[in-house]
Amino acid sequence: MTSHQSPNWTTPQAVLARLHKRWNTGAYLTQLADEADWEPIEIPLRGPKAGDITRHYDDVLAWAESWAPSAHRHLRIEYRRLGGRLAGVNDVPDRVWIDDREDLWRLLGVTPTVARYQTLLTSTRESLPALIPWMIAHPMQVLQRETDWPRLQATIRWITDYRGAAVYLRELDVPGVDTKFIERHRAILTTLLEHCLAEDRIDAEAVRTDFAARFRFLRKPAYLRFRLLGGEPLAGFSELTVRADEFTAPPPGITTVYVIENETTYLAFPDQPHSIVIQGGGYAVTQLSALPWLHDVRLVYWGDLDTHGFAILDRLRRAFPHTQSILMNRSTLLEHRGQWVKEDTPTHQPLSTLTPDEADAYDSLVDGEFGHNVRLEQERVRFHLLEDALNELR
Template sequence: MARREADSWTTPADAVAKMRVRFERGEFLTAFAAGRAFEPLGIPLHGPSAAQLGADLAAARAWVQEWEQRRPPALRLEYKEIGGRVVGTNRVPARAWIDGYEELWAVLGVGARVHRFTRLRERAESRSPALAAWCAANPLKTLANADEWERLVATAGWIGERWRPGLYVRQIDVPGVDTKFVETHRGILTELLAVCLPAERIDYDAPPSDFAARHGFARRPDLVRIRALGAGAGLPDAFSEISVRVAELADAPLSASRFFVVENEINFLAFPSVLAAVAVWGGGYAVNRLAPLAWLREREVVYWGDIDTHGFAILSRMRARFPATRSMLMDRATLLAHRDHWVREPKPTRAALPGLTPAETALYEELRDDVHGPAVRLEQERIRFHHVENVLRHLR
């Protein structure tokens, strides 16, 4: 008999490994936690056939002896008879059985883990039956968070019982819990809160990564930074520059008639004087910050961004919110006049941009298709300042 045939016979270690795979999927612990009666578990054993018994009786006997002497004591063996005229009838193991949870824990050597899981589930049940049910359905996640379980359960309970509108995550008052703890464990906390909070308490439109928004906590307010460019800007007389909450600015329109949205901070600070106008620092988030300002549709909005694919993408999004937005210094002539200042755009976009004018679309496609060179980019801070002044002189 070829050696490889004997190597294919099921060993006690093979049988235990099969059961361990199912344990690590959590199915045994889930059934145990749910109080379901254990169904005896039988594992078919691949052993010697009658022909293999005759071909190498010593190997077959060694296999039987391994099962009888080295198997875990909690494994019960079921036998069958095989043989023939040459070697006679022989009893060999046909199936290994586990008859109960305790036997299974003993075979796998997981008694301590099971005991710990039981205590964790009981702790959750003392706070909320829904949390206990989550534990039963997710035993391995429960065990993976065992060291922090007490604080996780207490945090979920506090949010369920003590939360009120306007609270920040910082105000969760649980021993050992701070903002860093919540941020580090927001994934598991989001899962726990999904089962123990009423559906109306969860904003499912907010991504799970945004813990505060998803669970009704106040977030750091969006601020918009505005600089007066001349008389009639609408800022208080004592201030040349202010930062205000977007939500408050939405209800208090400025009297300026022209708004220059600038992505680069130094360009924002150095922007030349323009009557009845302000500069707004976009900082890459211009659309998101300005979107709530409905009254801005009634003003003249001029956007100045980098000449690259993402700069045009931001411009397109600006026009989706403020259709009359004009671009400034984002044209082919400006690009070609500053060839020595070109850099490489790290990750160009190839998205369709419906909010561009024909001239802007043509330049965007040239950049996208590398007509002027690979991933060409002209950052706005690299444009010579007399070009800025000339364009503004024309706008005036």
């Protein structure tokens, strides 16, 4: 037989590969768990034609012997008549059948795996029956997590049973389960909890990747760091870090709030009457939206002179339309040409809240008017320009 003909005849290995491929989809285990009636599996075989007996007799014989029943105890082989006047009539394999599940498990070598899957189903059916439909539909995902399944199940049971006030994930009390385990298995726990919990136990507005928020656990609070710029210390402190949700009013006598990007500039910020300075820290300025009292004070932002600096200003101004900026203009940028660096990943989004001067500088940065990805960091701006800007504000 020429080499190109061999692949046309179905080998035992090809049949086994086909069955393994279907096993890997989980379909056989799903049928088992669903208690579906077993339907014998029929697989037609591609084999030699009549003319092959005379032309390639040895190859036909070898192929037929590869399907000897003694070598395939878990298959039933059905034959067809093949031949004619020249070669005589012969029986050759035509199709194979798998008549029961146990034969399929033995053929695939998965009998112990099936038993373990059934054990997991049994234990879950007793303690968390709501999970059973998912386990039936996704048996291979269950087996992939076989080692962790008891802890996953216990975690879900604890959460579904808990009825007290909101707690932190750290307070979830299951043997062998800690916050690292939950983070490592966050995706599967999210999927399973969505099958088990009532709708009112799930925050549909929270993204699925935020496990704590989605399942109504307490989250790490946002903190804000601020300095009093002169005047009387607050309870003896000139600088404090406070929880954003508890920062419900300005310190006594404060009428102006400065929001600054850079920590060193924040620490060196000049004294100003009736003022505090908050370290904004990039897009962390969004935390300021939790402080409604900022609507009632003068709010001044100063950030890096790059595209993201303007995007942060735009975001702050969307929450507080009265926000002013200082030193975020073309003249400040050009005065420090020797201090420019590269902005790694500039943004090009439209920013609708910028003033004409701000928009002029932003558009020039986006368009590359000054060069490719130009950036002037806040700490590189000469300090006397800050003092001048503050004097102008006063």
